[in-house]
Amino acid sequence: MARDRAGLEEALRRIPELRAEFWSNLKVLGSADTLNQSLEKAGRVADYMEFAELMCRDALEREESCGGHFRTEYQTEDGEALRDDDRFAHAAVWEYQGEGTAPVRHEEALNFEFIKLATRSYK
Amino acid sequence: MSDMKLTLKVWRQAGPEAAGEFKSYPATASEHMSFLEMLDVVNEDLQAHGEEPIAFDHDCREGICGSCSLVINGSPHGPKRGVTTCQLHMRSFKDGDEISIEPWRAKAFPVLRDLVVDRSPFDRIIQAGGFVSVPTGAPPDGNAIPIPKEASDRAMDAAACIGCGACVAACPNASAMLFTSAKVAHLSLLPQGQPERYRRVLAMVNAMDEEGFGGCTNFGECQAACPKEISIENIALLNRDYLRGTLRERVAGTPASGVM
Numbered sequence: 001m002a003r004d005r006a007g008l009e010e011a012l013r014r015i016p017e018l019r020a021e022f023w024s025n026l027k028v029l030g031s032a033d034t035l036n037q038s039l040e041k042a043g044r045v046a047d048y049m050e051f052a053e054l055m056c057r058d059a060l061e062r063e064e065s066c067g068g069h070f071r072t073e074y075q076t077e078d079g080e081a082l083r084d085d086d087r088f089a090h091a092a093v094w095e096y097q098g099e100g101t102a103p104v105r106h107e108e109a110l111n112f113e114f115i116k117l118a119t120r121s122y123k
Numbered sequence: 124m125s126d127m128k129l130t131l132k133v134w135r136q137a138g139p140e141a142a143g144e145f146k147s148y149p150a151t152a153s154e155h156m157s158f159l160e161m162l163d164v165v166n167e168d169l170q171a172h173g174e175e176p177i178a179f180d181h182d183c184r185e186g187i188c189g190s191c192s193l194v195i196n197g198s199p200h201g202p203k204r205g206v207t208t209c210q211l212h213m214r215s216f217k218d219g220d221e222i223s224i225e226p227w228r229a230k231a232f233p234v235l236r237d238l239v240v241d242r243s244p245f246d247r248i249i250q251a252g253g254f255v256s257v258p259t260g261a262p263p264d265g266n267a268i269p270i271p272k273e274a275s276d277r278a279m280d281a282a283a284c285i286g287c288g289a290c291v292a293a294c295p296n297a298s299a300m301l302f303t304s305a306k307v308a309h310l311s312l313l314p315q316g317q318p319e320r321y322r323r324v325l326a327m328v329n330a331m332d333e334e335g336f337g338g339c340t341n342f343g344e345c346q347a348a349c350p351k352e353i354s355i356e357n358i359a360l361l362n363r364d365y366l367r368g369t370l371r372e373r374v375a376g377t378p379a380s381g382v383m
Contacts (some may be wrong), residue, residue: 029175035236036140037178111304 004072008060019049026038054103061105064088064119078123085117126151127218131165134176134225136234139241143234145223154214158201159184161213178237182192184209186350189285192292193238194225199289199348207287207350209356227288229297231335242288244334245302249286251330252305252323255315274312281309284350293348296337301345303331304361305353311364321368330366 011110022045030036065074065081066088074082094103129150136143148169152161159181166176182190191208196200201211216222224238232240282305290301307324310316316323339358346355 027170029170029173035239038176113142 002069002070002072003059005060009057011056012060015049015053015056019053022046022049045090057103058092058105062088080121083119089117126153127213127216127220129161129216129219130221132221132223133237135177135237136226136267137236139233139235152213152216154212155170157184157209158193158195158211158212158213159209178235178239178314180239181209185286186210189287192240192242192287192289194223194227194292196223199227199292200287200350204347205350205352207285210350224379227292229288229291229336231297231299232291239259240288243284244336245286245288245299247334248299248303248327249306250265252319252326253309253310254319256318257315268314270314278309278312281305281312281357284349284353285351287350289348289350290345290353291336293344294337294339295342295344296340298339298345299331299334299336300339300361301349301353301355301356303327304355304357307364308357312361314356321364321371324361324364325368325372 026035026042028038028042030038034040059071062069063071063074064084064087065071066083067081070081074084076082090107091110092105092107094105097103112113129152131148131150132145134143135146150161150165152164156164159179162177162179169176176318180190180192182188184191186207186209189207191200193200193208194348195208200208201215203211203215226232226234226238227240227242229240231244232242234240265298284302284305286302288299288302291297291299294300303348307327310323311320341355343355346353
């Protein structure tokens with residue numbers, strides 16, 4: 001999978017629209033008082049909406065390519081992933097700030113004491 | 124081949140306390156569809172018409188999770204041997220067929236809704252004894268415990284049980300003996316299962332009885348219905364260990380687990 005800024009920004013524009021439609025134009029039959037498999041599925045779709053937005057947000061923030069994350073703007077001349085260890089050698093988590101508010105990104109640096117970071121070639 | 128037209132007679136029941144009834148639905152299916160895909164299409168159609176979809180359990184749809192559980196034309200998991208409902212395909216049916224679809228029927232498995240039953244009694248049987256004690260720490264060398272090929276094969280055959288409950292649904296007594304015996308055999312045939320061997324069988328049989336499953340009277344319907352073709356030989360093994368366990372408990376005056 002390859003992503004770029006334009007595509008991610010478009011996704012981030014459209015997901016809230018889709019979510020608004022989901023919450024305002026949805027038919028779930030039955031009630032919440034009995035076993036309701038349709039309601040279970042609707043709950044999962046709601047989760048996917050949240051998760052999809054966060055994934056796009058994170059991919060947009062991460063201006064490098066590494067492993068399964070490939071941004072087409074960040075590649076070598078041979079089309080290989082181009083890392084940016086100065087800015088992205090860290091683990092990150094997003095903290096939820098409530099509905100309608102952008103989440104906050106927290107970073108924890110990855111410190112390599114004994115092994116130097118290198119780029120592996122698969123060629 | 125063109126699509127086949129079918130009539131489904133489906134058990135609908137709004138909840139555990141509600142009265143249930145069979146309802147007829149027309150269905151169209153291609154021979155390539157699985158039975159559950161056919162039901163998915165029926166449900167899409169029902170929802171489009173504002174009727175609540177037919178509730179049924181399903182998960183992996185590849186015969187390993189033990190979730191799917193339909194009595195189809197009177198047979199648990201349908202007419203084919205050795206397959207679960209999700210592995211049943213519409214090519215096993217023909218144009219014009221009327222197909223009846225019911226939930227597992229057993230006192231110990233109350234219907235929650237439509238075709239969904241509560242199988243947590245099986246979980247409680249497992250909790251009663253379906254475990255082994257192992258020392259914590261580093262894993263032991265795999266070759267340190269010799270196991271005869273025949274024992275490992277038999278244990279693996281018993282361990283193939285996916286806990287779907289078809290054995291209970293097929294049994295005229297709604298007995299859970301095939302399920303419980305498969306779990307007992309899979310552990311008791313192996314060296315790792317020896318410390319709890321007799322305590323296990325007594326506890327699991329006791330749990331099985333408490334849940335309201337019936338007794339085994341050797342009908343053998345369970346092994347015919349089992350999608351994993353578990354043999355009733357396991358029931359014989361359970362009965363032998365149950366007898367030994369009972370005698371040990373009586374002789375020692377302590378729980379069977381106390382003395383090996």
